[in-house]
Amino acid sequence: MIRLRKRAAVAAAAAALAATAVTGCSGSLDTEAVVMTVGGEEVTLGVANFYARMTQAQYESYYLSMMSGMTAEDMWNQEYDGETTEETTKDGLLESLQNMYLISQHAEEYGVSLTEEEQDAISDAAKKFDEDNTDEAKEAVSGYKKDIEKYLELVTIQTKMEEPMKAGVDEEVSDEEAAQKAMNYVFFAYTTTDSSGTSVELSDEEKESLKATAQDVSDRVTNGEDMSSVAQEAGAEVQTATFDSESATYDADLIAAADALAEVGDVTGVVETDGGVYVAQLTSLLDRDATDAKKTEIIEERKQEQYDSLLEEWKDAAEIEVNEKNWNKIDFIDQGVTIITGEEEDTADTAGDDGTSTDDSTVDDGSSADTGTTEDGTSDGAASGDATAE
Numbered sequence: 001m002i003r004l005r006k007r008a009a010v011a012a013a014a015a016a017l018a019a020t021a022v023t024g025c026s027g028s029l030d031t032e033a034v035v036m037t038v039g040g041e042e043v044t045l046g047v048a049n050f051y052a053r054m055t056q057a058q059y060e061s062y063y064l065s066m067m068s069g070m071t072a073e074d075m076w077n078q079e080y081d082g083e084t085t086e087e088t089t090k091d092g093l094l095e096s097l098q099n100m101y102l103i104s105q106h107a108e109e110y111g112v113s114l115t116e117e118e119q120d121a122i123s124d125a126a127k128k129f130d131e132d133n134t135d136e137a138k139e140a141v142s143g144y145k146k147d148i149e150k151y152l153e154l155v156t157i158q159t160k161m162e163e164p165m166k167a168g169v170d171e172e173v174s175d176e177e178a179a180q181k182a183m184n185y186v187f188f189a190y191t192t193t194d195s196s197g198t199s200v201e202l203s204d205e206e207k208e209s210l211k212a213t214a215q216d217v218s219d220r221v222t223n224g225e226d227m228s229s230v231a232q233e234a235g236a237e238v239q240t241a242t243f244d245s246e247s248a249t250y251d252a253d254l255i256a257a258a259d260a261l262a263e264v265g266d267v268t269g270v271v272e273t274d275g276g277v278y279v280a281q282l283t284s285l286l287d288r289d290a291t292d293a294k295k296t297e298i299i300e301e302r303k304q305e306q307y308d309s310l311l312e313e314w315k316d317a318a319e320i321e322v323n324e325k326n327w328n329k330i331d332f333i334d335q336g337v338t339i340i341t342g343e344e345e346d347t348a349d350t351a352g353d354d355g356t357s358t359d360d361s362t363v364d365d366g367s368s369a370d371t372g373t374t375e376d377g378t379s380d381g382a383a384s385g386d387a388t389a390e
Helices: 045-066 072-077 085-105 116-132 135-141 145-166 204-222 227-233 252-259 288-317
Strands: 006-010 020-024 034-038 041-044 181-189 191-193 199-201 239-243 276-284 320-322 335-339
Touching: 034 045, 034 085, 041 045, 041 085, 045 072, 045 085, 045 135, 045 145, 045 335, 072 085, 085 145, 085 288, 116 145, 145 288, 181 204, 181 227, 181 252, 204 227, 204 276, 239 252, 252 276
Parallel strands: none
Antiparallel strands: 006 020, 020 335, 034 041, 034 320, 181 239, 181 276, 191 199
């Protein structure tokens, strides 16, 4: 059976919204239906569907552009650890919605509210979205003024709450806690590339030869020779790195061996891994720039931990009930969303008996959508569009 497809150009005018094309043939949703209650406040299907569709548009635009030959249906049906991409994404969206409502409910405790200017900007953005789009397009994404306004209010308050929720953490970090060492290292790979560009595994004899070369580098540098000069003779290039014992950027065996060096200038032996062999020389026990950067990272981690802890505390204290039947009405496979720009023309598919396209819809005024988001959570640009649907 051929699935009929409808496509509508949706112009966007607020908070991470973009001009989008909507494909699929899902039925009309009751936007007043309750998806869940959070702390006694109802989350409607209209708000949830609008948020989900805008997120879906971003995902499909980004990932499908990198996955040649893959369809949106393929993408959403991919399984990881027993869950499809659609299920995993929707789980994350549901949690994000819960967080947005919880944060909004606690905003008054932090003296956070919407200013008159923010309320006006939200109202204008939602009104423009409503005016610029067809009924078919708005129905597909629940793009109605009331639902958009609620979504933008939640996003704006969440943005304004981030700083006060993270405030007050201890920002004192000692050099000892953040210390980053530095090293130079060389790597001899157990693979090479043939004339056709194919990666080829070295023979056992060739691997033994490489290990001998690496050992020679280690011995000569230990005896005081310059690593760059020795490495160049061996056909290798010296790399630099900063690290601590928990660094995950580099091979774990290399980090362990380099971290065990006691003094600047000390050299590791040959560090063998599945992919090849390393030799490293310690060049600093405390790299100033890297250590200061690590301090900033630690402070940001403390702030995020406090933010997450508050959310967990509020979630534990609130009664949250999800209406799975209503939430399951949001389907990414049957209802597709594709981001377009204001200059792009969108061709709609109306499947006939031969499956060919028979009607078109276009973004009609050539203006471009701006997906940039201002500090108040609203987008500073918009595009117009019209649509036809089968």
